[in-house]
Amino acid sequence: MQLFLYNIFIQLYYSLIYLFSFFNAKAKLFVRGRETIFKDLSSRFQPKQVPLAWFHCASLGEFEQGRPVIEAFKAQFPTYQILLTFFSPSGYEVKKNDAIADIICYLPMDTAKNAERFLQITQPKIAFFVKYEFWYHFIYQTSQRNIPLVSFSAIFRKEQIFFKPHGALFRSLLKKFTHIFVQNQSSLNLLQSIGIQQVSLSGDTRFDRVWAIKEANREIPIANIFKNNEKLIVIGSSWKEDISVISRALQHFPYPIKLIIAPHEINENTLQYIENQFFYRKVIRFSQAKSLTNAQELASFDLLLIDNVGMLSALYRYGEYAFVGGGYAQGLHNILEPAVFGMPIFFGNLAYQKFSEATQLEKLGVAFPIKKAEDLKNKLIFFVENPQAKKKTDTDCITFVKENLGSTDKILAYLTNFLSFQ
Template sequence: MVWIYRLVLWILDGLLPLAAFFSPRLASFVKGRKGLYTNLQKFRESHEGELVWIHVASLGEFEQAKPLIHLWKRKQPETNILVTFFSPSGYDPVVKRKDQDLDGVVYLPLDRVSHVRKFLDIVRPNLVFFVKYDLWYQFLNEISHRKIPLYLISASFREDQVYFKRKGFFRKPLFFFDHIFTQNEKSGELLYKIGFTDFTRVGDTRFDRVAAIANSPQDFPRIKSWIGNKKTIVLGSVWEEDMEILIPLINSLPDYCWLIAPHSMNPEPLEKWKAKINLPSQFYTSWDSTKSSSVLFINTIGMLSSLYQFAYIAYVGGAFGSGLHNILEPIGFGVPVVFGKVKKAGKFPEALEAIEKGCGFEVKDQKELAGVFERLSSLDFHSHSQKAARDWVQSNLGAAEKIYELTRKLQ
């Protein structure tokens, strides 16, 4: 099976430059990797000494790695931190942020033996973390062969994943890791069943991240003044499918303030939504605060995670489409969160747990959405849900600290 995998990647490596002419996404993939090794060589020459390499697939996995990165830099500031991304959707925004905890941010090359060895020869990592998934066979094999400490963090497994259904090549990637840090008990049970015993349940590092944001959110004085004493609903990362059931709700609740942060900044659907909403609405980038409005469209990026500080209730989108977005961000502020019915519950274990804890509410249609909002309008029910959110976050703090301490002992 390994030779088939190598052959496919060899063919793919040759076809990608041609395919890039027909796909903007593939064009970004190819362009981002041009001059990679030259840039890596310059980076390593200017950043000598111990290096921790962290690989993430995209932005969501980077957010899970962020608490560990911050902790590592606080405890060992002399250590270099290199983060690799596979997807442009993660790489681009992180590069723009210029995070002070990161010494280097690059794309991961294709998982071909020649690329893998060249990458590792230049980078020479002392420690490697992969986050959640995106487990590339040749990289893991070579890292293990070189006896570089290798860990998987924020692991959340499902029974239907190939690691647990097929043996050999498909399962081997897990066994390259020296230790796996899981988010939940179920993941540990699945690992144990296939004979992997070097794992520890530490929880989800995202709780550390959302708690940090909640403790020091961005300040938005204009929005705070606009809201005043009115209750506010924050609609985060919403798609067309979400707005189909949300717009009737918005029109039925004129006494609330509504902050709408869409998944996409494409102005066309935003204008369409605005036209269907009966309440006075404005866009944040052209906001005239002297004019009365009940709805504010946040048509710019980088604000959402801190906007939840204003929420009485939050709705997080994506479940009806490509996948549920981060419900832990509002929960970090102790805010009850509503979301669409998740298609593959196993992919979003935090959604099921939020429901069990009493701070998350799943809806399948407009009728169920209205019913949940009616229940949350009760002060007693809302207070109970708030407390459930805060208690859940508090009980899960410290995952990054546990990973840091255990990896230092395991080396």
């Protein structure tokens, strides 16, 4: 009965997305991106000359989490082709041309027929699901074909269906995994409490990813010229709720401070909303800044509005402070990206508690949930007026990231040992 209801849910879900696709751009990408999956895959997998490793990510955030493992896997097992699938357009559309994988496509909807066809065409030698993805038919049929299946950077909470009396169907999925690498001890304990033993604690691969970004030292000259050696706050993956608070906090700020804002969604309505909220600032969009030839003119602006995707993680290096979006409603975005560069981090106070790195950094006294504009204004003033407190916060942030490195190495050590016997 549970599987029957699950199948009904999948069909209803796709039907709703299909209806939305007539007037929603993201839904249209979701539907159209799946129309020719099997035709495209069939053309790419003939003939099958090399083994294939399949990595699946829900969206862009999970991809960044999976990237260190994909890169390490490619280096350790160079004979494998890499197939990368995404569930969400916000992951696929950004990374569809990324050189990290040989083939990148959407994951078909989770039906028995689709899963069977997908696996028959691709025939992976090993499969990886990053963090949250637990699609019944894909997992079940992967297991039925005796394909090793690994989940990594997984995190579990007692509120999830796996740990409910009515969660038997989904508990059975966890037993199909060859191994599950979890982020924290509480996840390990929860899995073991329901009889899942093929699990180990490896930590979060995002720490390895943000450290690699820092070490790459990517320069963005426009951001550097704009900054002009002044104090700067980087607002990353912002939503309207974040912008509303920040704009009020900085409208009468008593000290000079510049802003770089990278919205979560890049569209004209969002960009205009931000420009209107910061009517008291001299604003320039990144695309406009590229056409300026006079560095002094660019430095005269005090808000740089990012109207492209893909550079936020590198932009944080230019900031003294960071405000990470999503904390008021949607769910907090990646706060490790600014933490690795060392700075006080601010975010909304309503949707961050389930992110362990946020609560840990809050306890360390280096990350701050913001309830209202006055709170943000006062915190920023404190750090401007207390440089020693700012310096300690910067150091504590970087130390926190350093102490949590190594997840990728643990996963790769397991894979090296496991695949040597395959």
